[in-house]
Amino acid sequence: MPTLLDADQTARVHASFDAQAFMRTLDARMTGLAAGQCELSMPIHAAFAQQHGFLHGAVVTALSDSAAGHAALSLMPPGSSVLAIEYKQNFFAPAVGDTLIARAEVVRSGKSVSVVTAKAFSIAKGVEKPVGLLVATMMTMPDAA
Amino acid sequence: MPTLLDADQTARVHASFDAQAFMRTLDARMTGLAAGQCELSMPIHAAFAQQHGFLHGAVVTALSDSAAGHAALSLMPPGSSVLAIEYKQNFFAPAVGDTLIARAEVVRSGKSVSVVTAKAFSIAKGVEKPVGLLVATMMTMPDAA
Amino acid sequence: MPTLLDADQTARVHASFDAQAFMRTLDARMTGLAAGQCELSMPIHAAFAQQHGFLHGAVVTALSDSAAGHAALSLMPPGSSVLAIEYKQNFFAPAVGDTLIARAEVVRSGKSVSVVTAKAFSIAKGVEKPVGLLVATMMTMPDAA
Amino acid sequence: MPTLLDADQTARVHASFDAQAFMRTLDARMTGLAAGQCELSMPIHAAFAQQHGFLHGAVVTALSDSAAGHAALSLMPPGSSVLAIEYKQNFFAPAVGDTLIARAEVVRSGKSVSVVTAKAFSIAKGVEKPVGLLVATMMTMPDAA
Secondary structure, eight states: OOOOOHHHHHHHHHHHHHOHHHHTTTEEEEEEEEEEEEEEEEOOOOBBBBSSBBOOOOOOHHHHHHHHHHHTTTTSSSTTEEEEEEEEEOOOOOOSSSEEEEEEEEEEEEEEEEEEEEEEEETTEEEEEEEEEEEEEEEEEEOOO | OOOOHHHHHHHHHHHHTTTOOOHHHTTTTEEEEETTEEEEEEEEOOOBBBBTTOOOHHHHHHHHHHHHHHHHHHSSSEOOOOOOOEEEEESOOOOOSSEEEEEEEEEESSSEEEEEEEEEEETTTTTEEEEEEEEEEEEEEOOOO | OOOOHHHHHHHHHHHHHHHHHHHHTTTEEEEEETTTTEEEEEOOOOGBBBBBBBBBBHHHHHHHHHHHHHHHHSSSSSTEEEEEEEEEEEESSSSSSEEEEEEEEEEEOOEEEEEEEEEEEEEEEEEEEEEEHHHHEEEEEEOOO | OOOOOHHHHHHHHHHHHHHHHHHTTTOOEEEEETEEEEEEEEOOOOBBBBBTTOOOOOOHHHHHHHHHHHHHHHTSSSTEEEEEEEEEEEEOSSOOEEEEEEEEEEEEEEEEEEEEEEEEEETTTEEEEEEEEEEEEEEEEOOOO
């Protein structure tokens, strides 16, 4: 069972997500949040396609990275922000359908370094299909005073 | 010295790039192309920012991935397209300034699997700064007949 | 619940593992096997240490990679062998204690490309501690006739 | 042109390498060192083979990782040691022949985080062949007082 965040922590994670202009450009929303877990969803839009008309892989990465970062941020102390120092993305299948979902989970939470996985799924006619796996290394950055 | 492509190969690589709607959305252009090498450039626009106002890391990945894919495609036989099966991105510094550039180079070209690196740079007031390194595994996909 | 392999498939996976001289050098044994899953164990020996006396990270990778490869092989048709084309390893903590375990699971099984994760744990005084996560891309290689 | 290290820095890097028992087990030697660069070599020995008799991929990773770590260490201040927090390895071809070489170079040197690439080559009958590329994230660890 996911552990719920308190109201302050929830507000801080949402504030960080809401401040990402690129997530608004993608029309992404936060559809799930718990301690060390975050789910983001976005419509699959033709403006973000690659050369065969499927969603560009880097958009799968964008949603997965943002989900991973906010999953990590949910475990960080107040006055911190999160920075991805690197990630690795595997692609399983093209993302086709109407919706892309990324579900992230912290697998190792350290004081300065955390490791987070994010699985991406596309939904077509109500059926979810796995499309990728991201593993990210996130750093805790103290906000400038 | 880079090896020049012939007119047909050049046209095929450009056609693939021009077909990526997401690259148009990012306002990216192909600014360099040779055998096994590709350079892409885009303006750094506020619509693609993360929570601190810097360019979102996944946009650095998007430009680097597309440069890497088209560098690989430049070495593939006619009737092929390119598919990224996975990549790894390291970030060196935030991308600040007015322009993002990705320069990709094939480091291992195989019949079905190629490995490509792409270095990303941001330009502020005419000064280039390295911002990331991507390593991608690309597959040669025969076009459906 | 893991799905059991039949006797032929079990024999083929064991034969591949037994043929890895490096696994014998590490004194590694296969301690678990099911469809798409494999567990390997080895004693933590001073001959494989890094500069601080902990087990060298690349040994964690070796056991994880071999577990991942044999998890993938367990799902491949007879007459195939498995080849890692790339992997990514994250380290969580130094491996200290007397035993290293790697538990691998196929997360995407394709005809030619599979993706496998492997979690590594060290055991000290009977207590397991996570020490790393590997994500590998494995190819199915038809054996030469 | 590589920048030479002074005698103290050279001694510190060698001391770290000499303290890695696993490198002795592999019979690896440091065959090149400069500021931000390190080359290691080892004989290709049957005890480290995989199931087809080629050198096990994780041994390629081991030599590459150690070369990368010592390349990073060469730029770190006295009183530091180096820790790989993650790496990604691509394989180009099986390592066959009599010698394996790993050549590492720091591509981004930061106060706490560095990024290093290492290319591996096998030598058969005097001919070098590229066998892999590793990209590693290294952290600077202050030695305990």
